[in-house]
Amino acid sequence: xxxxxxxxxxxxxxxxxxxxxxxxxxxxxxxxxxxxxxxxxxxxxxxxxxxxxxxxxxxxxxxxxxxxxxxxxxxxxxxxxxxxxxxxxxxxxxxxxxxxxxxxxxxxxxxxxxxxxxxxxxxxxxxxxxxxxxxxxxxxxxxxxxxxxxxxxxxxxxxxxxxxxxxxxxxxxxxxxxxxxxxxxxxxxxxxxxxxxxxxxxxxxxxxxxxxxxxxxxxxxxxxxxxxxxxxxxxxxxxxxxxxxxxxxxxxxxxxxxxxxxxxxxxxxxxxxxxxxxxxxxxxxxxxxxxxxxxxxxxxxxxxxxxxxxxxxxxxxxxxxxxxxxxxxxxxxxxxxxxxxxxxxxxxxxxxxxxxxxxxxxxxxxxxxxxxxxxxxxxxxxxxxxxxxxxxxxxxxxxxxxxxxxxxxxxxxxxxxxxxxxxxxxxxxxxxxxxxxxxxxxxxxxxxxxxxxxxxxxxxxxxxxxxxxxxxxxxxxxxxxxxxxxxxxxxxxxxxxxxxxxxxxxxxxxxxxxxxxxxxxxxxxxxxxxxxxxxxxxxxx
Amino acid sequence: xxxxxxxxxxxxxxxxxxxxxxxxxxxxxxxxxxxxxxxxxxxxxxxxxxxxxxxxxxxxxxxxxxxxxxxxxxxxxxxxxxxxxxxxxxxxxxxxxxxxxxxxxxxxxxxxxxxxxxxxxxxxxxxxxxxxxxxxxxxxxxxxxxxxxxxxxxxxxxxxxxxxxxxxxxxxxxxxxxxxxxxxxxxxxxxxxxxxxxxxxxxxxxxxxxxxxxxxxxxxxxxxxxxxxxxxxxxxxxxxxxxxxxxxxxxxxxxxxxxxxxxxxxxxxxxxxxxxxxxxxxxxxxxxxxxxxxxxxxxxxxxxxxxxxxxxxxxxxxxxxxxxxxxxxxxxxxxxxxx
Ligand SMILES: Nc1ncnc2c1ncn2[C@@H]1O[C@H](COP(=O)(O)OP(=O)(O)OP(=O)(O)O)[C@@H](O)[C@H]1O
Ligand SMILES: [Mg+2]
Numbered sequence: 001x002x003x004x005x006x007x008x009x010x011x012x013x014x015x016x017x018x019x020x021x022x023x024x025x026x027x028x029x030x031x032x033x034x035x036x037x038x039x040x041x042x043x044x045x046x047x048x049x050x051x052x053x054x055x056x057x058x059x060x061x062x063x064x065x066x067x068x069x070x071x072x073x074x075x076x077x078x079x080x081x082x083x084x085x086x087x088x089x090x091x092x093x094x095x096x097x098x099x100x101x102x103x104x105x106x107x108x109x110x111x112x113x114x115x116x117x118x119x120x121x122x123x124x125x126x127x128x129x130x131x132x133x134x135x136x137x138x139x140x141x142x143x144x145x146x147x148x149x150x151x152x153x154x155x156x157x158x159x160x161x162x163x164x165x166x167x168x169x170x171x172x173x174x175x176x177x178x179x180x181x182x183x184x185x186x187x188x189x190x191x192x193x194x195x196x197x198x199x200x201x202x203x204x205x206x207x208x209x210x211x212x213x214x215x216x217x218x219x220x221x222x223x224x225x226x227x228x229x230x231x232x233x234x235x236x237x238x239x240x241x242x243x244x245x246x247x248x249x250x251x252x253x254x255x256x257x258x259x260x261x262x263x264x265x266x267x268x269x270x271x272x273x274x275x276x277x278x279x280x281x282x283x284x285x286x287x288x289x290x291x292x293x294x295x296x297x298x299x300x301x302x303x304x305x306x307x308x309x310x311x312x313x314x315x316x317x318x319x320x321x322x323x324x325x326x327x328x329x330x331x332x333x334x335x336x337x338x339x340x341x342x343x344x345x346x347x348x349x350x351x352x353x354x355x356x357x358x359x360x361x362x363x364x365x366x367x368x369x370x371x372x373x374x375x376x377x378x379x380x381x382x383x384x385x386x387x388x389x390x391x392x393x394x395x396x397x398x399x400x401x402x403x404x405x406x407x408x409x410x411x412x413x414x415x416x417x418x419x420x421x422x423x424x425x426x427x428x429x430x431x432x433x434x435x436x437x438x439x440x441x442x443x444x445x446x447x448x449x450x451x452x453x454x455x456x457x458x459x460x461x462x463x464x465x466x467x468x469x470x471x472x473x474x475x476x477x478x479x480x481x482x483x484x485x486x487x488x489x490x491x492x493x494x495x496x497x498x499x500x501x502x503x504x505x506x507x508x509x510x511x512x513x514x515x516x517x518x519x520x521x522x523x524x525x526x527x528x529x530x531x532x533x534x535x536x537x538x539x540x541x
Numbered sequence: 542x543x544x545x546x547x548x549x550x551x552x553x554x555x556x557x558x559x560x561x562x563x564x565x566x567x568x569x570x571x572x573x574x575x576x577x578x579x580x581x582x583x584x585x586x587x588x589x590x591x592x593x594x595x596x597x598x599x600x601x602x603x604x605x606x607x608x609x610x611x612x613x614x615x616x617x618x619x620x621x622x623x624x625x626x627x628x629x630x631x632x633x634x635x636x637x638x639x640x641x642x643x644x645x646x647x648x649x650x651x652x653x654x655x656x657x658x659x660x661x662x663x664x665x666x667x668x669x670x671x672x673x674x675x676x677x678x679x680x681x682x683x684x685x686x687x688x689x690x691x692x693x694x695x696x697x698x699x700x701x702x703x704x705x706x707x708x709x710x711x712x713x714x715x716x717x718x719x720x721x722x723x724x725x726x727x728x729x730x731x732x733x734x735x736x737x738x739x740x741x742x743x744x745x746x747x748x749x750x751x752x753x754x755x756x757x758x759x760x761x762x763x764x765x766x767x768x769x770x771x772x773x774x775x776x777x778x779x780x781x782x783x784x785x786x787x788x789x790x791x792x793x794x795x796x797x798x799x800x801x802x803x804x805x806x807x808x809x810x811x812x813x814x815x816x817x818x819x820x821x822x823x824x825x826x827x828x829x830x831x832x833x834x835x836x837x838x839x840x841x842x843x844x845x846x847x848x849x850x851x852x853x854x855x856x857x858x859x860x861x862x863x864x865x866x867x868x869x870x871x872x873x874x875x876x877x878x879x880x
Contacts, residue, residue, distance in 0.1 A: 183668060185630065281632075283664040285639030289632075295640060299629070335772045382627035386680070389621040390644035391592045393613045 002190070006120035010128035014102050022136050025094055029087065029140045029165070032484075036083045037151035040490050044078050053078055054218035062321055062352070068235045070222030076148070076157040076240030084165070085484055088231055089197065091169040096193040096282050097131055097464070099176035103130035105186035109255035122262055123258050126177060130259060133173050141166025157240030160248075164234030171230035174251075174258025181265035184273065191306065195310040195484040198310060204232035230254065242289035292397055294388075294402035299375040300371055304408050307367050308415055311360060315416040318338065319423020319434075320348060353420065353438060354508035360416040361445035362479055362500060364409050365452045369471050371405035375465040379540050398460075402453055402527060409449045417442025447519035451499035452478070454526025461533030464541055542605060544569050544691055544722040550599035552585055552746075559585045561746035567724055567739075572717055574733040574740035575671055575726040576854070578831045579826035582746040583726045584624050589697050590724075603689060617646040624695035626676045628668035634679045636665030641683040650761060652685040652698055659708050674700040685712050692716060692723045698732060710735055719875070730823045742830045749830050754823070761821040761829060762795040765804070771814030 015022070044050045050073040057063040057070040067081045103126055141162045148158035172193065179192035207226025214221060219241070226232030230251065237247045288294045367513060380383040388394060417439040425434030456471045464468060478498040485495050495501045499522070502515045545567035552560040560582045567573040577583055588594040590603050592612030601608055606615050628637045635657075642648030657664055660678045671679065677700050684692060692713075698706050706729075713723055713736050727733050733740060734754065741751040750757060762783065767773070768791050776785045776792070779802030786793055798805050801818075808816070821829075 273831065279667070280665040281636065281667060283635040285632075285636040285643070289636060290640050290643035292644070295629070297631070382623065382625055383629055385588075385593055386621070386623055386626070386628075388593060388612075389616060389623075390641060391613050391616040391646050392644050406734065536595070537747065538588075540593075 002034055003121040003123045004127055005124060007124040007127045007131070009129050010120065010124050013056060014128055014132045017102075018098065021098070021134075022103045026136055026140045026143065029091065030143035032480075033083065033144045033162075034147035034151050035089065035488055036484065037079045037148055037153060040079045040082050041075055041152065041491070043487070044075065050075065050078055051218065053081075057081055058213050058218055058220050061209045064208040064211065064220060065321065068204065068232075069208045069211060069222050069226075071219055071235075071238045071241035072198075073218050074154075074157065074240040076153045076161065079148070079153065080161050080239055082487060083484075084161070084234060085201075087165050088168040088234055089201070090173040090232065091137065092197045092200075093194065095137060095169040095173045096176040096197065097190060098133050098136075098187045099129055099173055100180050100186050100193065103177070104130075104180040104183065104189045108184070108186050111119075123266065126180075126262060130173060130177060134170055134255070137166045137173065140169070156241065156243055160237050160243040160245070161239035163248050164237045164239060166285070167248055167351060168231060168234050168236065171233070171251040171254045174255040174262075175230070177258050177262040180270065181262050193304075195306070200229040201230040201526075202313075203229035204235070207232055207237070213523050215457035217372065223390075253447065274400055292392055292400040293404070296400050299374060300408060303367070303370065304309055304411070307364075307408075307412055311363070311412055311416045312419045315356075315360065315419030316423040319420040319425070319438075320427055321356045322352060322356075322420075322424040323427040351505070351508040353424065353442070354505035356420055357417060357442050357445060357501070358482065358505065359501060360420075360442065361413065361448055361503070362482055364416070364445075365449060365475050365478065365500075367412060368405050368409050368449050368452045369475050370381060371408055371458055372401060372460070373468055373471060375401050376460055376464065379464065382540065385540055387541055395531055398457065398531055398534050405453055406446075406450065409453075410443070410446060413442045413445055413449070414439050437507065441511075444511055444516065445500075447502050447523065448499040448503045450523035451519055454523040454530065457530030458526045458533070461528070461530035462535065464537070542600075543567060543570070543605055545724060546600070546602045547572075547586070547590075548600040550586065550589065550601060551597045552582075552589060552594060553597055559746055559861060560589075560596075560599075563743060563746055563750075564748045565741055566751070567722060569722055570720055570722040571738040572713060572725060572736050574737035575724055576728075576733065576740055576827060577743040581743050582694055583743065583744075586743075586824065587621075587624075587693055587724070590693060591616070591619075618689055619691040620645060620687045620689045620691055622677075622680045622684045622692075622694045622697040624699070626677060626680040628671075630669035633665055634668060634671060634675070637668055637679055638664065638683040638686065641680075642686050645687050645689075648683075649688055650686075652688075652783070653682065656682040656685055656712070659711075660705060670845060670877060672700075674702065674705070677701060678705065681712070685716065688719070690721055692721060694723065694725045696728065697725070698727070698729060701755060706732065714715040722783060722787065730827065734823055742801060742827065757826055758820060759798050761826050762797055763801065763821065764819045765796055766790050766817045767794075767796050767813060768815040769808065770814060773808065773811045776804075779807055786851055842857055 054070050054073045054077070057067060063070075063081075066085060068084055070081050071077045079256065106125065144165060145159045145162035148161060149155055153161075175196050176189070176193040179196070180186075180189045183189040183192055187438055203225045204222075205225060207222045207229065210222060210223035210225065211220045212223075213219070223237065226235065233247055233250045238244050265454050289298055343403065375384065378387070384397075387397060418435045420442075421433075421435035421438030424438070425431030428434070452475065455474050456467070459470045459474075460467045478500055481490070481495055481498040482500050485498075499519055502519055504510070504512045504515060543566050545565060547563060547565040550560050550563040551558070563582065563586060565575070565586065575583055575586070584595065589596050589601055590608050592608040592610075592615070595609055603615055604618055608615060628634075629640075632640065638653060638657075639648070642653070642760060660682055662678045662682060666675075668676065668679070677697065681697055684694070698709050706740060710732065713725070723736075725736065726734070737754070739751070739753050740757065742749050742757075750760070772787075773792050776782050776794060778853075779800065780803065781797035782804055783795045783797075784793075784808060794804075
């Protein structure tokens with residue numbers, strides 16, 4: 001029996017398990033690309049508008065940080081600048097989670113052991129997962145290229161842009177293959193890989209911010225940090241601007257190296273084990289652990305710390321970048337108008353800060369979903385059954401989880417607001433005042449997060465088996481409505497679906513109590529539905 | 542007043558009818574064996590008794606209360622060992638035990654430490670690093686550390702080695718001595734025989750038999766082998782005699798315990814030279830209820846029956862069940878000789 005025996009059969013199993021996810025991924029990416037390309041073409045129809053856009057983007061450090069380096073004034077270049085980072089992040093995370101799901105998670109649940117006892121080679125499970133996921137990335141890229149050409153963009157550039165996105169997926173497939181070997185839990189493997197995605201984002205942003213503007217003012221030549229970020233490679237292909245095809249060899253090289261490393265690691269460790277030896281712990285439970293609240297804190301604290309560090313760094317740097325924003329606005333009235341419309345207020349810098357806080361609130365939504373879905377993970381594992389067989393009521397158990405997630409969200413919001421305020425305050429000379437003001441403004445986003453918590457709780461109560469998929473889908477919809485809704489020119493009714501739409505964009509506008517109260521009421525209703533449904537259903541189910 | 546009282550219990554999962562009019566009565570202070578083939582509805586019943594699942598119809602009372610409505614209050618008075626123990630992977634075993642005990646309303650720290658020692662369990666290891674048997678031990682220690690009125694144990698010893706099995710049996714006897722009631726679902730017949738005052742056997746969501754082991758034995762035929770001076774005749778006409786056949790001059794047959802008298806009266810007339818009678822083993826007893834073809838299961842030799850009619854279980858439950866047939870043979874042999 002060779003080390004790869006059974007790969008084909010396992011690959012079919014992966015396809016079978018993920019047929020719906022894969023279909024959404026492979027068809028969703030090109031559809032999104034097509035829609036975005038079309039609407040960008042509508043917003044920047046002529047050379048003049050695009051020249052303005054390119055010049056602004058090349059000179060703005062914020063645009064460089066969030067949209068990557070601009071490469072000229074071709075319509076395709078504008079489409080890439082507007083969409084690349086969002087699509088690349090989505091593809092990176094999808095690939096990561098898919099790899100973990102079909103490797104480490106199988107080991108964690110013991111499914112792999114069941115398979116391993118059959119005629120299955122040592123490397124077969126990993127190889128099967130990688131084959132399917134690389135194939136999915138490739139197929140999605142081919143369709144994306146077709147979609148971009150269909151939207152009227154030049155062939156070579158479309159292929160390069162689509163391949164760049166596919167390359168990001170392939171690169172993170174390789175990274176996840178390695179992290180799946182390192183951590184014992186699928187949560188840990190996902191967290192490691194997601195941290196790599198975050199690090200890549202920061203490196204790319206740094207490299208692009210530190211880069212030089214070309215002589216004609218419409219291009220950015222990134223500095224070296226972008227080159228050590230798999231997210232940055234896609235930009236270096238320079239789609240629609242004299243494509244550098246050889247850059248696409250980088251993700252392929254990373255894939256080969258990653259697979260080799262993953263095989264070598266798999267060779268060294270036992271089934272189900274990681275490379276980091278487990279530590280021992282206390283023989284008795286400390287009194288503060290021994291309650292639903294204590295347990296919830298214990299389960300959340302690691303995750304919360306990771307989020308706190310990430311948000312603090314991001315908030316602080318975005319705050320500092322706020323000052324640079326003033327310069328950019330002065331240079332470009334058209335962009336000023338766009339940002340103004342986004343924030344909705346008079347003062348442009350406040351619009352920028354409001355947009356930042358909105359972005360953080362969306363991100364913290366992911367924390368809330370992740371934290372609350374623990375209940376479902378516990379239910380699927382069987383731990384919930386053991387807990388509910390003790391003298392703890394279902395209401396108390398679920399309520400504790402919701403409360404823990406809410407408190408976590410409050411802490412993270414406050415932290416993000418305060419660090420943004422500190423950063424902005426340091427460059428403008430009023431750190432304390434700004435920290436207090438933006439900390440308060442950030443907290444006003446809480447009702448939207450309560451709605452997110454309510455949505456997850458309601459889904460968990462009513463459709464437990466679909467909790468994970470539906471909860472993340474809901475958040476993704478909110479995210480897409482917020483990030484791309486304006487570019488896609490969606491009707492207001494569609495935008496209203498997202499709770500984030502209704503939060504007053506403080507500090508760009510004055511706070512208003514009514515929308516916040518309505519959001520809180522909606523959240524309360526959703527929570528009540530979720531708890532009531534949970535009280536009346538079977539556990540486990 | 543019975544501690545557990547279930548009447549005509551029905552539970553469906555979509556199209557699957559997991560419980561189909563189940564009855565179960567467990568009296569105060571008894572150890573009650575709860576048996577049945579895989580998928581017959583034991584765990585489902587237990588989860589209903591714990592208020593985890595909601596019954597479709599029928600009555601269920603635990604310690605005089607409704608398990609669904611009074612779940613929290615009831616749970617202070619009972620302890621549960623799930624069939625498939627899973628724990629918080631990043632807590633240590635000691636922390637998991639203390640947490641479960643505390644959530645139940647407190648545990649006896651002295652007992653906890655003693656049990657850890659007796660079960661030879663290292664409480665400083667993370668739950669994710671425990672073997673199946675050790676996870677099982679964590680749940681058992683957590684349950685027996687709490688002085689409660691009712692212990693609900695769903696295949697608690699699947700995965701325990703024989704030494705630990707003995708410690709477990711001691712614990713069950715101890716809590717029984719202290720006046721507690723135990724509901725014990727198990728596939729390990731030796732354990733059932735050693736511990737249970739009464740057993741209920743269920744099949745396809747319905748109770749098929751309930752009583753003491755002695756009572757159940759009386760419902761099952763005794764195997765008789767007899768060597769006589771003259772060929773025996775007229776056996777087929779006797780009531781309660783089945784499966785008569787001759788091998789090498791010896792007559793083999795099965796007889797219902799109630800008709801032993803008539804059988805002996807008949808045999809004596811042909812000059813009995815040798816006679817052995819074997820009461821049904823537990824294995825035969827259960828296989829009669831478990832298998833698709835009860836008659837075949839009852840007539841086959843124990844080993845053959847075990848091989849052909851044994852419920853096709855998981856590897857984990859298969860191993861102890863196989864081991865138990867030896868134990869049964871030892872227990873039954875002296876009784877057989879005494880008859
Ligand atoms: N959540 C569920 N959804 C659908 N069917 C279920 C569910 N839980 C149990 N069943 C079905 O109900 C029946 C009874 O299952 P149960 O787990 O109670 O059996 P059991 O007697 O405990 O078996 P075992 O000896 O294998 O533990 C089985 O057919 C099982 O497949
Ligand atoms: Mg069971």
